[in-house]
Each structure stands twice: as structure tokens, then as C-alpha cells.
Amino acid sequence: MIAVYKKELKSYFINMSGYIFIAALLxxxxxxxxxxxxxxxxxxxxxALSNMTLVFLxxxxxxxxxxxxxxxxxxxxxxxxxxxxxxxxxxxxxFFAMLTVFLIPVAIMAVYPIILSAFGTVxxxxxxxxxxxxxxxxxxxxxxxxxxxxxxxxxxxxxxxSFGVLLLCYLMNGIALLIPTTAIASFVGLLVCAMLxxxxxxxxxxxxxxxxxxxxxCVLPLSGFYYFNRPAFExxxxxxxxxxxxxxxxxxxxxxxxxxxxxxxxxSLTVFFLFLSMQSVEKRRWS
Amino acid sequence: xxxxxNLTKKYGDHLAVKGVSFTVExxxxxxxxGPNGAGKSTTMNIITGCLAATEGTVTIDGHDIYEEPLAxxxxxxxxxxxxxxxxxxxxxxxxxxxxxxxxxxxxxxxxLVRGVIEATRLTDxxxxxxxxxxxxxxxxxxxxxxxxxxxxxxxxxxxxxxxDPKQILEIRDLIRELGQDKTVILSSHILQEVQAVCxxxxxxxxxxxxxxxxxxxxxxxxxPTNKLHMSIRCDAETxxxxxxxxxxVERISMMQTAxxxxxxxxxxxxxxxxxxxxxxxxxxxRRPIIAMRYEESTLEDIFLRLTxxxxxxxxxxxxxxxxxxxxxxxxSMFSTAGxxxxxxxxxxxxxx
Numbered sequence: 001m002i003a004v005y006k007k008e009l010k011s012y013f014i015n016m017s018g019y020i021f022i023a024a025l026l027x028x029x030x031x032x033x034x035x036x037x038x039x040x041x042x043x044x045x046x047x048a049l050s051n052m053t054l055v056f057l058x059x060x061x062x063x064x065x066x067x068x069x070x071x072x073x074x075x076x077x078x079x080x081x082x083x084x085x086x087x088x089x090x091x092x093x094x095f096f097a098m099l100t101v102f103l104i105p106v107a108i109m110a111v112y113p114i115i116l117s118a119f120g121t122v123x124x125x126x127x128x129x130x131x132x133x134x135x136x137x138x139x140x141x142x143x144x145x146x147x148x149x150x151x152x153x154x155x156x157x158x159x160x161x162s163f164g165v166l167l168l169c170y171l172m173n174g175i176a177l178l179i180p181t182t183a184i185a186s187f188v189g190l191l192v193c194a195m196l197x198x199x200x201x202x203x204x205x206x207x208x209x210x211x212x213x214x215x216x217x218c219v220l221p222l223s224g225f226y227y228f229n230r231p232a233f234e235x236x237x238x239x240x241x242x243x244x245x246x247x248x249x250x251x252x253x254x255x256x257x258x259x260x261x262x263x264x265x266x267x268s269l270t271v272f273f274l275f276l277s278m279q280s281v282e283k284r285r286w287s
Numbered sequence: 288x289x290x291x292x293n294l295t296k297k298y299g300d301h302l303a304v305k306g307v308s309f310t311v312e313x314x315x316x317x318x319x320x321g322p323n324g325a326g327k328s329t330t331m332n333i334i335t336g337c338l339a340a341t342e343g344t345v346t347i348d349g350h351d352i353y354e355e356p357l358a359x360x361x362x363x364x365x366x367x368x369x370x371x372x373x374x375x376x377x378x379x380x381x382x383x384x385x386x387x388x389x390x391x392x393x394x395x396x397x398x399l400v401r402g403v404i405e406a407t408r409l410t411d412x413x414x415x416x417x418x419x420x421x422x423x424x425x426x427x428x429x430x431x432x433x434x435x436x437x438x439x440x441x442x443x444x445x446x447x448x449x450x451d452p453k454q455i456l457e458i459r460d461l462i463r464e465l466g467q468d469k470t471v472i473l474s475s476h477i478l479q480e481v482q483a484v485c486x487x488x489x490x491x492x493x494x495x496x497x498x499x500x501x502x503x504x505x506x507x508x509x510x511p512t513n514k515l516h517m518s519i520r521c522d523a524e525t526x527x528x529x530x531x532x533x534x535x536v537e538r539i540s541m542m543q544t545a546x547x548x549x550x551x552x553x554x555x556x557x558x559x560x561x562x563x564x565x566x567x568x569x570x571x572x573r574r575p576i577i578a579m580r581y582e583e584s585t586l587e588d589i590f591l592r593l594t595x596x597x598x599x600x601x602x603x604x605x606x607x608x609x610x611x612x613x614x615x616x617x618x619s620m621f622s623t624a625g626x627x628x629x630x631x632x633x634x635x636x637x638x639x
Contacts (some may be wrong), residue, residue: 003387007373014375079371079432081337083388084360286339287298 004093006086008067009100011109011258018101021063025105028055033112040136043112050254053134053247054143057170063101064145064207067094068281069158071213076233091146096109098142106135133253136266140246141166142275169246176241181234187226189237194218203284288470289334289440290311294343296494297331299514301482305494307345312358313439316466318485319474322594326473326494328368334472346441364438368445370429374418378409378428381417382435389436405432407461423454430461443473447480459484464465478590492594494556505589512537512554514582515562521548521574526551528569535559548577557584 012018015174016161032048068091071077080090112129145162152158168175198215205211226233242248246269289311304326311317319327332338334345336352336359345352350359373381382403386396395471407427412420417428425447433441446456446462462484465471475481488505490498498505518635519526522620523542526549531538541552555561562581569576 003384005378006387007384010380011373011375056532074374075367075369076373078337078365079385080330080388082335082360082363082365082367083385084357084390085388086357104487108556285337 001089001093001096003128005100008094012097012101013061015032015066017062017066020102021059022105024059024062025052025055025102028052029105029109029112033116037112037116038119040121042167043116043122045116045122045127046254046256048112049130049134049251053137053250054170056138057163060138060141060145060166061148061159063098064142064149065155065159066149066279067098067146069152069155070152072153072284073155077281077284087278087282091150091193091274091281095143095146095274095277097116098146100138102138102142105174106131106138109193111125118121123256123281125258126253129256129258130253131249133259133262133266136263136270137246137250138268140269140273141169142248143270143277144169146155147273147277147280150277172245174247175241176238179238179241181238183226183233183236186233186235186237187222190222190240191219194222198230288348289472290344290346291330291334292331292344292346294330294345295341296326296333296338297341303494304333304340307491307496307498308343309489309496311470311472313470313472314468315474315487316462316485317470318481318488319472319491320476320478320481320488320590321474321491322476323474325491325594326442327476327491329494330491331365331442331472331474332367335363335369336360337365343346361436362439364433364441365442366429366433366434366443366446368448370425371432372417372425372428374416376417377414378404378417378420378431379413381428382431385432386435391436399435401439403434404463406434407431408457423450423457425579425583426450426458427461430458434465435444438469440470440472443471445476447475454625455480466524478587480583485597490590490593494565497593498589511557513557514540514606515555515565516551516580516582516590517551517553517565518578519551519569519574519576520547521549521569521572525572525574528567529572529574533561533564533568535561535564 003174012021027051029048033045036042036048036051037045071080091174110128110131112123113122113131116122117124143167144165145158148161148165149155152161179189194215197218198211201214202208202211246266249259249262252262291310292308294304294307307330309325319328319330329338331341334347334352335343336356339353345359347359348362350362352359373384376384378399382400383396386400387393391399399492404410406566407430409424409427410432412424417425420428430443430446433443444463447458450458457479462471462473466484466486473481473484482502485502487501488498491497523544530539530553535556535558537554537556539551540554541550543550559579562579565579566576
């Protein structure tokens with residue numbers, strides 16, 4: 001894993017992408033801190049961070065699009081497969097390299113609250129708590145975008161896919177408000193999700209039996225619950241969407257609340273998408 | 288060293304490799320020979336763990352490639368058809384990465400990388416970007432990568448494709464050097480190359496292993512007669528009486544008259560060349576020879592014959608009947624191996 005990690009990290013600084021990523025993040029951090037903290041005369045660094053999440057939509061795809069797609073495109077994945085490396089070594093090595101690139105601007109941003117403290121009273125606990133959540137949110141987004149890169153051979157498609165998914169995550173709360181809170185609406189929404197899940201299973205396995213089983217495992221219990229306990233479905237789907245909304249889980253930290261649930265959510269999201277990436281890379285050998 | 292059993296690979300409905308089995312002994316250079324799309328690369332990808340087989344097993348030095356992939360992969364160095372290079376690295380950086388990924392610690396890696404760079408004559412190029420190297424040098428970096436860490440088996444997929452003649456000779460020399468203390472498996476669709484480098488050849492066609500012989504044996508399996516095509520201004524009876532007694536003439540396989548010219552094809556012994564005697568015999572009878580064309584049977588004939596579609600089917604059927612004893616079935620293929628007209632051979636070479 002360390003070999004892949006070192007090689008990846010180096011390649012981010014041989015190519016422009018690492019520098020572009022760091023520069024973009026720091027540029028926007030500078031703009032938001034100047035606007036909100038310095039010009040706005042506020043010592044709350046968290047507010048600048050909460051605005052920064054929008055930047056993720058554009059720069060995360062730039063960081064991650066190469067990771068697995070380019071490997072496949074230039075056939076270097078054959079080298080990695082033939083070397084004595086596990087799939088987890090490859091995926092984790094690449095993930096931690098991207099995480100390290102992301103850690104650099106975050107570490108620089110960690111200086112900002114100290115600078116702000118020269119001009120006013122900074123709540124360090126709130127600022128650094130928010131920064132930690134900001135970092136973990138970034139890690140989860142990197143894992144999501146890396147999975148998109150594992151799905152395709154083209155960097156451009158990987159970037160567009162990643163941007164689409166991140167945009168959807170960003171707008172999740174707004175979408176949740178659009179959905180009626182009736183029981184039937186929630187039921188239909190969950191059914192659509194089950195179908196999407198089955199579709200993903202089909203794309204990953206190309207096996208109709210497995211797909212049918214996966215779909216049945218989702219749809220049958222769902223229909224059962226709906227039949228016996230209809231009131232529980234009222235407002236369930238919108239609630240679920242806003243709970244799962246990746247970006248909005250940061251809000252508690254911005255308000256100065258250390259939300260352990262959100263930390264666990266970000267970590268499990270990261271692990272889940274890393275797992276999916278590994279499966280996707282492993283599956284390619286079986287095609 | 289390597290044991291491949293009943294390997295089958297399906298891409299959707301397409302059978303790329305059908306029940307291939309063979310064993311590779313230590314210390315030989317093996318050649319995988321077959322026309323394009325015969326399943327050579329697929330087989331090699333499966334042996335090295337880059338692809339999963341639909342059926343069958345691969346054991347490398349006692350380690351199954353699926354059960355103990357890491358132990359098995361440590362025994363192998365692999366150069367895929369397209370050298371897997373990171374273009375934004377220099378050969379030195381690239382080889383250091385591969386060494387580290389193969390689990391070699393830093394001090395030893397420095398030493399080994401210097402060793403393979405010297406062996407592949409990359410010293411002057413080690414600090415240029417791989418992107419800027421010519422195809423031949425890229426190929427060398429690929430081979431250097433496969434050599435790193437002293438694997439016992441080196442597998443090279445079409446190592447000379449796309450190189451110029453001088454580079455081809457250099458790469459062949461390098462492979463011969465490697466073969467002195469390692470097992471090398473290389474694939475090629477060019478017979479001469481396999482003949483020049485390997486000491487054992489496996490011919491694969493349409494996903495079926497149609498022959499597995501040592502190079503020396505292959506030579507002895509060539510049909511024992513050559514062909515002589517002649518046009519003589521003579522009648523059939525006289526020609527037959529005059530030609531058959533000549534030393535080296537085995538039989539007349541074809542005879543037809545066109546006007547007053549007799550066209551015939553003789554089968555002659557490979558050891559003796561009866562052309563001089565035929566000339567003088569016909570001269571004595573005052574029958575002019577208008578044309579004479581001598582056709583020697585070569586390994587190329589065997590190759591073409593074996594990779595023809597119907598031949599493959601025949602072998603597939605035979606091996607299906609006696610799967611345990613597939614090796615024996617091939618000999619009958621050789622004994623019936625006959626001739627092909629030269630034009631076909633040239634066509635094949637052009638394609639190559």
C-alpha cells in the first residue's frame with residue numbers, strides 16, 4: 001500500500017492537479033475568510049467553512065477523476081494486478097494519497113483561527129471542531145468521487161459523474177422539501193430507490209438472478225411494512241433524505257455543536273464507498 | 288513450475304480460451320505461437336492473475352493464483368502486450384516504484400534497479416521522462432520492470448511487436464540472456480521469432496492448444512518430402528518411365544496435360560535433391576523441361592496447417608474425446624501435415 005501511496009502522492013505534484021486543487025481551495029478559503037471574517041468583523045471561522053463546501057463540488061472531481069480511470073485507460077492497471085498487491089492496497093493507497101493532498105490546504109486553513117484570534121475572541125473548540133468535520137466531509141466526498149472514477153475508463157466521464165453526484169448531494173435537502181409527506185409518496189420514493197439499487201447491482205454483476213434477489217430483498221420487506229404500518233411512512237422519505245444529506249450534516253458544527261452522529265456518518269460513508277471502489281476494481285478482473 | 292489445467296475463458300458468449308492445459312518446466316524459454324486473436328494474451332493475463340478464468344486452475348510453484356495470489360505473483364514478472372508505464376515518471380522512478388510494490392526494501396531496491404537498468408541498457412535514459420522515450424526503450428523499461436526482484440518466471444506478451452529490426456534483434460538477445468537462468472514464456476504471432484529464441488513451442492489457435500513440442504521435435508515432424516512442380520513437353524507415359532527410377536523421386540502426385548505440355552508434381556525426398564538428375568534424364572530423351580519449381584516444406588507449413596480452422600476443430604474434437612491424453616492426439620496432426628502453396632505463406636508473412 002505504501003508503494004502505491006507514495007507513487008500517487010508524487011504524481012499529484014508532478015501533474016498540475018495537486019497544485020490546482022490546493023490553490024483553488026486556499027483561494028476560496030481566502031476569499032470567504034476575507035469577506036466574512038475580516039470585512040464582516042466576525043471571529044466565527046465556521047461560517048467561512050460552511051460557505052467553502054460549495055467549492056467541493058468543483059474541485060473534488062478534479063482531484064479524483066484520474067485516480068482509477070486513468071489507470072485503466074493507460075492499461076497500467078495490468079501492472080498493478082500482476083504485482084503482489086491486494087486490491088485493498090491499490091484502492092487505499094490511492095485514497096490516502098488524495099487525502100494527504102486534501103490535508104495540506106486543511107492544515108494551512110488551521111492557521112486562520114489563530115490569525116483571527118489577534119483581532120477578536122475566537123471560539124477555538126467550535127472552529128477546530130468544524131474544521132475536523134469539514135475534513136471528514138471532504139474525505140467522504142473523495143471516496144464517493146473515487147468510486148465514480150472506478151466505474152469508467154475516461155477521466156472526463158468520471159469528473160462529470162462525480163460533479164453530478166455531488167450536486168445531487170448538495171441539493172438533497174432542497175429536493176427533500178419538494179416531496180409530499182404523505183405515506184404513499186414515501187413508499188413510492190423508497191421503491192424508486194430500491195429499483196436504483198437493483199440497477200446498480202445489475203451494472204456491477206451483470207447477473208439477472210443476483211439482481212432479482214437484490215430487488216426482492218428490498219421491495220418485499222418494504223411492501224410488508226407499508227401494508228402493516230402505513231402511518232410510519234408519513235414523511236419518512238423526506239426525513240431520510242435530509243438525514244442522509246451529506247453537506248447538511250455539517251450545519252450542526254457550524255452552530256458550534258459537536259455532532260458525533262455526523263462524524264460516524266462521514267466515516268461510514270467513506271468506508272462504504274471505498275468498499276464499493278474495491279469491489280468495482282476487483283470485478284474488472286472478472287469481466 | 289507453472290501448471291495450467293483446463294483453462295477456459297468466456298467473454299459474454301464468446302469462448303476466447305477453450306480448455307487449455309500445459310505445464311512449464313524450469314529453465315526453458317517457451318514460445319506461445321498463434322495468429323492474432325487466438326487467445327495468447329488472454330491465457331497470459333490469466334496466468335499472471337490480471338484476469339480471472341471462467342474455469343480451470345493455474346498453479347505457480349505450488350501456489351494457486353486465486354487461493355494465494357500474493358505468493359504466486361511474487362514468482363512472476365509480467366510484461367503485458369502494451370507496456371504498462373506511467374508516462375509522467377522517469378524509468379528510474381518507475382522501477383523504484385515497482386521494486387517497492389514487489390516488497391523489496393529500499394537499499395536492496397537501489398541495487399536491483401541499477402542492475403536491471405544496466406541489463407536492459409537503459410543507463411543513458413534512466414532520467415528522461417518515459418513519455419519521451421522511443422517505443423523500443425519503452426519496451427525495455429517494461430522488460431526491466433518484469434525482471435525486477437528476480438522472479439523465477441518472466442512472461443512477455445509480444446515483446447517485439449512494433450519495434451524496428453535492430454531493436455527486435457536487441458530484445459531477442461536480451462530474452463536469450465534472461466533464459467539462461469530463468470523460465471521465460473513469450474508470445475508471438477511470428478514463427479521465425481519463436482524459432483530464433485525459444486526451445487519449446489506451444490501453438491494456440493482459436494483458443495485451443497493445437498501443439499506443444501520442443502523446437503527440435505517440431506523440425507523432425509515436418510513432412511519428409513518436398514515438392515517439385517514441372518512442365519515438360521513430353522507424353523505422360525515416357526515421363527513416368529524416365530522420372531520414377533531417379534534417385535530421390537518418391538512418387539508423382541499430380542499429372543495433367545495442357546496441349547503438348549505435361550504438367551506434373553513430384554514428391555521428392557528431403558535429403559536428396561534430384562533436380563540435376565531429372566534435367567539430364569530429360570535432356571537424354573530430348574524432352575525439353577519448360578519450367579521447374581522446387582518447394583521445400585518448412586515449419587511455416589505446419590504452423591499454417593495447424594492454425595487452419597478445420598484443423599483446430601479436429602484437435603478440439605480429439606481432445607474432447609480423450610481430455611486426459613491430449614498430447615498424444617497432436618502427433619496424428621503432424622503425420623498428415625502436408626503442403627501449402629507458397630503464395631499462401633507469403634500472404635501470411637505480409638499480414639505478420
